[in-house]
Amino acid sequence: KAGVTQTPRYLIKTRGQQVTLSCSPISGHRSVSWYQQTPGQGLQFLFEYFSETQRNKGNFPGRFSGRQFSNSRSEMNVSTLELGDSALYLCASSPGISYNSPLHFGNGTRLTVT
């Protein structure tokens, strides 16, 4: 079974631009979560989608948004990029039926904002 796939692996953007990251979950998984990892703040939860609906949201500004498609693939968008948005963005999937299934992570997208 293929794992969680995130594209692209690396991204360089300029302040003020917007960016879209993509995540394909493990086949059959309906929940997709996004995390931001930075040296200063560590790993922080962004949001979770289940069956195309945002089910849970972390404490991030509205510039961070996401969506999930009917095939469970998810995209995360960041608008008006700031230098502080430079981070590793990790996507994780789980079956999602119960809240206690372990999360399976992808290799992440490294975003650099200049």
Place this chain on the structure above:
Amino acid sequence: AQTVTQSQPEMSVQEAETVTLSCTYDTSESDYYLFWYKQPPSRQMILVIRQEAYKQQNATENRFSVNFQKAAKSFSLKISDSQLGDAAMYFCAFQTGANNLFFGTGTRLTVIP
């Protein structure tokens, strides 16, 4: 507030020896799950071991085991017979009713040949 504390930023262990990584957490929830994840240079977070808070028996997964002390809110990871491939960042995390994880700041483990 939900918090996870890993007080050891770095640890090292000789190959084939045993090492214990510490983790404490704070939550007002009574039902939760605890995890240890490892993150090698490949960046992928890999699940090492999982513990249900309602279970008194400590979880074990091959060379990895935990010491779960619910009253003390402590959840340490023991790695036995350490191997070079165990070198990575290790994150302690817990999960409550919602499907999101609260992570600690991580412990970088170095394995010395």
